[in-house]
Amino acid sequence: MAFELPTLPYSVNALAANGMSQETLELHYGKHHQAYVTALNGFVEKNPDLQGKSLEEIVLFAKDKADLAPVFNNAGQHWNHIHFWNALSPNGGKLLGKLEAKINEDFGSVDAFKDAFKTAATTQFGSGWAWLVLGNDGKLKATKTANGSNPLATGEGKPLLGLDVWEHSYYVDFRNRRPDYVTNFLDKLANYEFAEANLG
DSSP, X not given: OOOOOOOOSSOTTTTGGGTOOHHHHIIIIIIIIHHHHHHHHHHHHHOTTTXXXXXXXXXXXXXXXXXXXXXXHHHHHHHHHHHHHHTBOTTOSOOXXXXXXXXXXXXXXXXXXXXXXXXXXXXXXXXXEEEEEEETTSOEEEEEEETTOOHHHHTOEEEEEEEEXXXXXXXXHHTTOHHHHHHHIIIIIBOHHHHHHHHO
């Protein structure tokens, strides 16, 4: 069965008041994410080794295989974007009890978490992602991955909240000001309810 673009959990203009314009969302979701899905389906169609596998299985199967790098990149980006649309909310930026307590415990404070996440996001050279993960040691940490990679592939832990820092995700709204985009995400768009649900 072919992979499909997921339905957004909000309308394309729902995030505009919080700093992500309808133009950005339409381009990012309708063009960029759709292109990853289309490319991935093309690879699966031609490769019997990929057929019948879940998206997560394809990501893990293709990682670290040079000949499957395009498969990994497109599968990873599809997985990352499914996560990303859920990591955004028109009512974002509000930290909740359990997650806030865990953040205070592991980072020392909410501000320290935001600083660590912003550092991960702004020091990812070129294209990639920033993540809040529950590490294998049971502690929260801020990490980053390049291009289409993710914590699923790196084995760094369970991803709770991911932010796309490819230029296409912010250039219309923030031009080259990635730090402002990251701050806006943390303060106004981040779906901490989704992150807390992922915490389990």
